[in-house]
Amino acid sequence: MSKPSPDMQPCTPHPGARQCGAMTLLFSLLLLVGAGILAFSAGRTSVVEQRIANNEYQAIEAQQAAQAGLEYALAWLASNTWSKGATVPTPPQTLASSGQAYDLSLKFNKIGNAVCVRSASQAVGETRLTAVAQECFLPAATGAARVPGTWRDW
Secondary structure (H helix, E strand, C coil): CCCCCHHHCCCCCCCCCCCCCHHHHHHHHHHHHHHHHHHHHHHHHHHHHHHHHHHHHHHHHHHHHHHHHHHHHHHHHHHCCCCCCCCCCCCCCEECCCCCEEEEEEEEEEECCEEEEEEEEEECCEEEEEEEEEEEEEEECCEEEEECCHHHHC
């Protein structure tokens, strides 16, 4: 039988010590706990980022639905005239690409010759998901024309 090499010496505990390798085991457990905490926080971060992306997507859809209300108002004003006290048209419900339906409401206001329209969209079944778009239109002989920036006046 050959002698063991110097780096493969059997564990000989120090006087008063009962075990060998306890520090190695403790250090390994600390590394394992640290890796677990890191994995948990990475998973939690990805869930939060996914929620943020979903909220942004829903907000964009709600804003697009409100813009659709403005387009409806523009088409309506191209063939109709509106004056204060007249009834406001009711736009149809809008369906987004995600399948979410939006109820639209229009509010008209007259500033000089321009008719300013405020379009609000609200998701059906989700009362917190809303958006607003505003724009002013000038009636013309051939249809309504947009007036940029005038909605800020009201």
